[in-house]
Amino acid sequence: MSGVSEAPNGARGEAALDLAGERLRLRPSFAALVAAEEELGPLFDLVDRAADGKLSLSDMAALFWHCLVDPPQGLTRDGLGEAIVEAGLAKLSPVLRGILKQILGGR
Known part of the structure; x- marks a missing residue:
């Protein structure tokens, strides 16, 4: 990976994801969440799986x-x-938690 991403904008619900020497921005926009839902199923089910500790690595990715x-x-x-x-799930849990909070609470 190469390139520099802008700093995440918390007002837009963005989160920083530091992977492989890169800072990536994640934004749970409507379009992004619709695409995720089409692949993963209903977002409430995704949140429930995460709360139950049953969110798979492929779900997170x-x-x-x-x-x-x-x-x-x-x-x-x-x-x-x-x-x-490579980064490990423990490092990424706060980022995942932030995205899931955005899904539930909006911005």
């Missing part, structure tokens, strides 16, 4: 992928998934 803003040139979905595994 898909949600992050759909919410990604201005990805670095050359970043693929598989590359994002590999970077997620």
Whole structure:
């Protein structure tokens, strides 16, 4: 991955995702959440799975992928998934929690 992403704008519901030496921006926009829902099923079910500790790695990667803003040139979905595994779930839990809060509460 290469390139520099703008700093996340909290007023727009954006979150920072630091992976593989890059700072990526995630924004749970309407279009992003519709795309995620088409792939993953209803968002409330996704939130319930997360609350029950049953959110899969592929669920997380898909949600992050759909919410990604201005990805670095050359970043693929598989590359994002590999970077997620490399970073570890503990590091990414706060980012996931923030996106899920946006889904439930809006901005």
